[in-house]
Amino acid sequence: MEFCLNPPADWVGPVIKSRFMRLGGRKKLASDSHVPNPAWRPFSTTLAKRERKLASEAMSPLPLRPYRMSQGSVAQVFAVCGISAPSALSTSNSTV
Structure with a gap:
């Protein structure tokens, strides 16, 4: 999660x-x-359309924002961990 x-x-x-x-x-x-997209990133930040437009008009780079996870993303991580952890634990116990 960290x-x-x-x-x-x-x-x-x-x-x-x-x-x-x-x-x-x-x-x-x-x-x-299909080929991998080199511009793809697993995480993304969002900027207001106005901020993107102003940066484009000024021909300046987009302002940097610190990454902040959305509530939906937090819920997804917990759901994946909830499914993966029991499976990993049962697999490790059966091989001992």
């Missing part, structure tokens, strides 16, 4: 990006392939 509350700075992006990019034409086909 890691999720304070992730490394290079893991936090200013916008949510798709994890994978589709390679192909405009029309989605079964033959299209």
Whole structure:
């Protein structure tokens, strides 16, 4: 949980990006392939549209905000830990 509350700075992006990019034409086909998106970050911060617009007009970088986990993200981490921990404990006990 501590890691999720304070992730490394290079893991936090200013916008949510798709994890994978589709390679192909405009029309989605079964033959299209997907590659990892280098701009994807597992954590993101949000800025108001006005702040993004002002930074764009001034041609300056987006203002940096400290990462703050949303309530929904906190709930997700607890749900994953609640599912994963009992499974990990039962696996480690059965191998001893």
